[in-house]
Amino acid sequence: MEYTGSVRVKTGKNGTVSYQIVIEGEKDPVTGKRMRSYQTVHGKKRDAIRIMNQIVAEKNAGTYFKGSNLLLKDWLDQWFRDYCVGHLEKTTLASYRDKIDHYIVPVLGNIPIGRLTGQEVQQWINRITESSPASGRRISPKSVRNALLVLRPALERAYDLHLIRENPAARVVLPKRARFKPTIYSDEDIQKLLTVAHGTDLYFPLMLDLFTGMRRGELIALRWEDIDFESKKLHVQNSIVAVQGAPEMKGPKTEAGKRDIALSDKIIQLLLERRQAFPKSEYVVCQPDGKPYTPDAFSRKFQRFLQRNHLPHLRLHDIRHASATMMIEHGVDIKTVQSRLGHSDISTTLNIYSHMTEKMNRNAADKLDEVLFFND
Numbered sequence: 001m002e003y004t005g006s007v008r009v010k011t012g013k014n015g016t017v018s019y020q021i022v023i024e025g026e027k028d029p030v031t032g033k034r035m036r037s038y039q040t041v042h043g044k045k046r047d048a049i050r051i052m053n054q055i056v057a058e059k060n061a062g063t064y065f066k067g068s069n070l071l072l073k074d075w076l077d078q079w080f081r082d083y084c085v086g087h088l089e090k091t092t093l094a095s096y097r098d099k100i101d102h103y104i105v106p107v108l109g110n111i112p113i114g115r116l117t118g119q120e121v122q123q124w125i126n127r128i129t130e131s132s133p134a135s136g137r138r139i140s141p142k143s144v145r146n147a148l149l150v151l152r153p154a155l156e157r158a159y160d161l162h163l164i165r166e167n168p169a170a171r172v173v174l175p176k177r178a179r180f181k182p183t184i185y186s187d188e189d190i191q192k193l194l195t196v197a198h199g200t201d202l203y204f205p206l207m208l209d210l211f212t213g214m215r216r217g218e219l220i221a222l223r224w225e226d227i228d229f230e231s232k233k234l235h236v237q238n239s240i241v242a243v244q245g246a247p248e249m250k251g252p253k254t255e256a257g258k259r260d261i262a263l264s265d266k267i268i269q270l271l272l273e274r275r276q277a278f279p280k281s282e283y284v285v286c287q288p289d290g291k292p293y294t295p296d297a298f299s300r301k302f303q304r305f306l307q308r309n310h311l312p313h314l315r316l317h318d319i320r321h322a323s324a325t326m327m328i329e330h331g332v333d334i335k336t337v338q339s340r341l342g343h344s345d346i347s348t349t350l351n352i353y354s355h356m357t358e359k360m361n362r363n364a365a366d367k368l369d370e371v372l373f374f375n376d
Helices: 045-061 072-084 089-109 116-128 141-160 187-197 202-212 216-221 267-279 295-308 314-328 334-341 346-354 356-372
Strands: 004-011 016-025 034-043 233-238 239-243 246-250 259-262
Touching: 004 045, 016 045, 016 346, 034 045, 034 314, 045 116, 072 089, 072 141, 089 116, 089 141, 089 239, 089 246, 116 141, 187 216, 187 314, 202 216, 202 314, 216 239, 216 295, 239 295, 259 334, 295 314, 314 356, 334 346
Parallel strands: none
Antiparallel strands: 004 016, 016 034, 233 259, 239 246
16 A cells, blocks of 8 residues: 655744644555654745655655654764764864754754654754844844854764664755955054053063964964074964863964964063063963953953043954065065965965055056056
């Protein structure tokens, strides 16, 4: 006897519409009634009909694959325990756990992995693009992408283990990322920032960051043993990240991240004064008690400073960008800029040129003038 199927509309108490697939097969030997199985689809009716037709065809052909009834939240816990812990860095583990607990499980956690559809994953992407399930705040396209980069490999492993028919996260569409345009500070803007910061505990770290172009984590990880006062060099070899809210030291992501940055006599003098002010701390940039900052804590301190002094919004990473822009505007060659910033790929450094400043644009016009109007 052949299997048959039908689709019913279901309306929830809150007005949400879903579709129930009903598959009818052989008669129950005890009751004499045809045995039925059910599956709910949260999507469009045509998706439910497509799934129903696929199930009916496979059942009649004897190739039907039901898939595991293991809930997604339970599979994610198992995948995290067996395939992530012991294989990934602590920071990556903390990030994965955060995405699982706050982005994925609140929406998809109670769906059996064998029944999870691509449409449901797409709806999840669309939902978290609008707001975080945990906080209700709008989240960035990058955070949405990072959440998918956790779910997708977890489901790919389930597919490898024959727990699911296919990976429903394989072909979802991500929100477009707007091309980022950093805040560009002119020389005058930088001088104003330093003037306002002078006399505060942010003056030194801002001056050091503008001079070296270090990343936020590299700046707060810098220790006195990394400063060679005799050769006037600074050795970048570590970065601080937050693991469960506590600062933790780690090496750079790439070999280019380990680098030496030449220092000037005036910066050396600032460093000597700083060491006298904090003789017991091993960290060059530290909290008043000498302990290191976490990256977010240092960023919050910087944002409070900007707000308190009615200065425009600026990220700490924009300070690094300002350092690069200053070097480029004042004629430092691109290879030297790449080396000081620790870019492994020069294309990353060249991207700075894509944000041409007015000063660079005007300078280009003046130079073309000199060449083309040589008789004037």
